[in-house]
Amino acid sequence: MKEITSTSNNLIKEVAKLQQKKYRNELILIEGKKAVDEAINAKLEIKYIFTLKDDYQNYDTYLVTEAVMKKISTTESPANVVCVAKKPIYKTADFYNFSKIVLLDNIKDSGNLGTIIRASCAFGVEGIFLFGDTTDEFSPKTIRSSAGNMFKIPILKVNLAEIKEFKKTHKFLATVCHSNKFEYKNTKENMIVMFGSEADGLCKDLLNLSDDTITIKMKNRVESLNLALSAGIILYELQK
Numbered sequence: 001m002k003e004i005t006s007t008s009n010n011l012i013k014e015v016a017k018l019q020q021k022k023y024r025n026e027l028i029l030i031e032g033k034k035a036v037d038e039a040i041n042a043k044l045e046i047k048y049i050f051t052l053k054d055d056y057q058n059y060d061t062y063l064v065t066e067a068v069m070k071k072i073s074t075t076e077s078p079a080n081v082v083c084v085a086k087k088p089i090y091k092t093a094d095f096y097n098f099s100k101i102v103l104l105d106n107i108k109d110s111g112n113l114g115t116i117i118r119a120s121c122a123f124g125v126e127g128i129f130l131f132g133d134t135t136d137e138f139s140p141k142t143i144r145s146s147a148g149n150m151f152k153i154p155i156l157k158v159n160l161a162e163i164k165e166f167k168k169t170h171k172f173l174a175t176v177c178h179s180n181k182f183e184y185k186n187t188k189e190n191m192i193v194m195f196g197s198e199a200d201g202l203c204k205d206l207l208n209l210s211d212d213t214i215t216i217k218m219k220n221r222v223e224s225l226n227l228a229l230s231a232g233i234i235l236y237e238l239q240k
Contacts, residue, residue, distance in 0.1 A: 001055050001061050001062070001063050002061070002062050002063070003062065003063045003064070004050070004062050004063075004064045004065075004068055005064070005065050005068065006068070007067055007068055007071045009068070011048070011062075012064075012068055012071055012072060015029065015048070015050070015072045015082075015084055016071055016072050018084065019072075019074050019140065021136050021139065024087075024136070024138055026086060026087060027047060027084050027085065027086060027087070028084070028085055028086075028087055028138040028143075029072070029074070029082065029083075029084060029140055030082065030083045030084075030085055030140075030143055030148075031073055031074065031075065031078075031079045031081075031082050031140055031143070031144065032079040032080075032081070032082075032144065032148070033054075033079070033080060033081050034147060034148045035143055035144065035147070035148035035151075036049065036081050036082070036083045036148075037148070038148035038149065038151045038152065039083065039085050039148070039151050041151070042088070042151035042152065044085040044086060044088060044151060045085060045086040046059050046060075046083055046084075046085050047060065047083075047084045047085060047086065048060050048061075048062065048083065048084045049061045049062070049081065049082075049083045049084075050062050050064045050068070050069065050072060050081065050082045050083070051063060051064070051080065051081045051082075052064065052065075052066065052069060052080045052081070053080065054080070054081060056081075059083075066078070069082065074140040074141070075140075075144075087138060088151070088154075090127075090154040090155070090156045091156075092156065092158060092162050092165070094127070094154055094156075095126075095127045095129070095154065095156070095166075096166075096169060098126035098127045098190070099126060099188075099190050099191070100124060100125050100126055100190070100191055100193070100238070101125065101126065101127045101128070101129060101166075101170065101191070101192045101193070102116070102120050102125050102127075102128045102129070102192075102193050102194075102195065102231070102235070103128075103129040103130075103131055103158075103163070103192050103193070103194040103195070103206070104116065104128065104129070104130055104131065104134055104194075104195050105131045105132050105134070105194065105195065105196045105197065105202050105203055105206055106131070106132035106133050106134055106196060106197045106200065106203065107130075107134045107135060107195075107197055107227070108133070108134075108135055108197060109135065109227075110135050110136075110139045110141035110142040110145065111141060111142075111145045111228075112145075112198075112226070112227050112228045113134070113135055113137060113142050113145070113146075114141065114142040114143065114144065114145020114146040114147075114150070115145050115146070115228035115231075115232075116128075116195070116227070116228050116231045116232075117137075117142070117145075117146040117149060117150045117153065117155070118145070118146045118147055118149045118150075119228070119231055119232040119235055119236075120153060120231075120235060121146075121149040121152050121153050122149075122235075123232075123235040123236050123238070123239045124235075124239045125153065125193075125235060126153070126154075127153060127154045127155070127156070128153060128154070128155045128156070129156055129157075129158045129163065129192070130155065130156065130157045130158070131157075131158060131159075131160075131163065131206070132203060134157070137150065137155050137157075160205055163192075163206075163209065164209070166192060167209065169190055170189075170190040170191055170192045171189045171190065171191045171192070171211045171212070172191070172192050172194065172206075172209045172210045172211050172212075173191055173192065173193045173194065173210065173211065173212050173213070173214060174194050174202055174206065174207055174210035174212070174213045174214070175193065175194060175195050175196070175202070175213070175214055175215070175230065175231075175234060176201065176202070176207075176213045176214070176215055177201060177215065191238075193234065193235070193238065194206055194210065195227065195230070195231050197227070198226070198227045214234060216230055216233055216234065
């Protein structure tokens with residue numbers, strides 16, 4: 001196992017750039033043992049692993065100091081292991097046979113996105129579409145919030161034309177704040193479940209595609225729930 005002790009090392013400086021979205025064209029930064037292990041299990045192409053103690057055999061592994069680890073980490077308390085991997089690549093054709101897809105519109109909060117990815121994996125969703133100005137799914141915060149589960153499910157950014165192609169094969173279910181429909185009878189139909197941002201909800205183009213709507217019925221005059229919590233409730237109900 002090779003060693004790096006200087007924060008001025010050229011490789012370390014290049015890795016630190018991956019903290020910024022503009023540098024994540026092909027490579028991503030993955031922090032924490034669980035997330036790194038999930039990336040390995042998902043057979044992502046691992047370029048480098050940086051560790052404070054563990055030796056990852058069969059990979060290009062570097063033993064680093066705490067100062068170096070802090071340089072490449074995005075958290076106040078750095079993880080014990082960080083890796084650099086190639087982005088997984090998917091196509092819309094990969095999604096046509098999926099029975100349940102989540103579509104996220106204009107989601108700005110990385111923590112919400114990661115939590116929804118985690119819930120999607122837990123409740124039988126097979127793929128996730130990102131639409132509009134949704135935050136980067138490969139930001140370190142999103143990966144952390146998904147608890148590494150994002151490497152278990154295909155995630156793809158799509159445009160309206162690509163989404164419309166799925167009208168031939170899938171039923172579109174829109175989640176909205178106000179609807180007369182508080183229960184949804186689950187069927188074996190292929191479906192795309194659409195969630196909008198907390199601030200604006202689903203955009204008009206997506207609402208126009210919907211075949212049905214669903215609203216979570218709430219008590220005690222509570223007007224709304226956090227987006228990730230809402231997604232978890234609905235996805236749990238739809239797996240019954």
